[in-house]
Amino acid sequence: MVNQLLGASTETEIKEIAHLFSDFVDGCLSLPAWERIIRKINKTIEKRRREGSSEGGNGVLGRLLKEENLPDNEVADFIINLLFAGSETTAKTMFFAVYFLTQCPVAMQQLQDEQDSLRGDCNGVGMLAWQDYIAMSFTMCVIDEALRLGGIAIWLMREAKEEVVYQVHLDENLYKEATTFNPWRWMDPENQHTVLNMFLTNKEKRNWRSSPFYCPFEGGARFCPGAELSRLQIALSLHYFVTTYTWSQLKEDRMSFFPSARLVNGFQIRLTKRHVTDNTLPSQN
Ligand code: HEM
Secondary structure, three states, X not given: OHHHHHXXXXXXXXXXXXXXXXXXXXXXXXXXXXXHHHHHHHHHHHHHHHOOOOOOOOHHHHHHHHHOOOOHHHHHHHHHHXXXXXXXOHHHHHHHHHHHHHHOHHHHHHHHHHHHHHHXXXXXXXXXXXXXXXXXXXXXXXXHHHHHHOOOOOOOOOOOOOOOOOOOOOOOXXXXXXOOOOHHHHOOOOOOOOOOOOOOOHHHHHOOOOOOXXXXXXXXXXXXXXXXXXXXXXXXXXXXXXXHEEEEEOOOOOEEOOOOOEEOOOOOEEEEEOOOOOOOOOOOO
């Protein structure tokens, strides 16, 4: 991603930006981390300019420098926003979903069965259609559960104008065994394990656009406009991932929510290409 955004960067530069960006995310509200990465991007902008004719080189940065008339600080800010959007939202949720599935082989098997069955229905062209997406009922439960447990939006600040009680995703009063990955909880037609949410049906409780108990994309005026898109992207990524590969985890890992949601050891896995022998699973193009 660093390469795509900043153009033809060297391996060392990519590592440097990745490192600065990781510091920036860790200290998202920390001015020094922000200044350091802005300084690095500004230097890259200067370098691209010095490179002359093909001003900006490849990548989004190159296009911004060539085709837009933006001040350098706005270009740098734009690049940071794209780095952030590209790594900390959909990609991270997808990453957590794979991690949770790895910890829960029964869910993994059920998801794989669902995705394999869809793969058989791909109109013979190896591509999913909208009907396939809306038929991914268990996959949607996995995504909802990954969004609940691995919520990425943990450092959004709000000033309360009056006293409020804020209880959501990891609250035992709302979710039985709240810290356990349990995608089936979303299939329970009742899902009314607690006094607090006994007046909501599971469908209402699960509605991420309006539920007071489930809001991975926040709500109100700042509601995430990318919510639908990100769910679609995660579902499609999971489809291609589980129908193409199996994997094994190389190192123990655990989640941490400080200073941002992460897996402390980076969740290293070994991928193995699946050999599809079953005739019901046509090989993909
Ligand atoms: C799993 C993936 C995602 C999650 C969990 C997520 C979560 C959120 C949350 C919680 C907010 C509210 C921020 C606030 O209250 O200040 C937000 C805002 C926003 N998100 Fe997302 N997001 C995701 C993916 C995306 C994608 C794919 C896009 C763009 C294509 C996107 C674009 C935005 C924008 C532009 C805002 C600001 C909205 C505003 O302030 O009016 N998000 N997102």
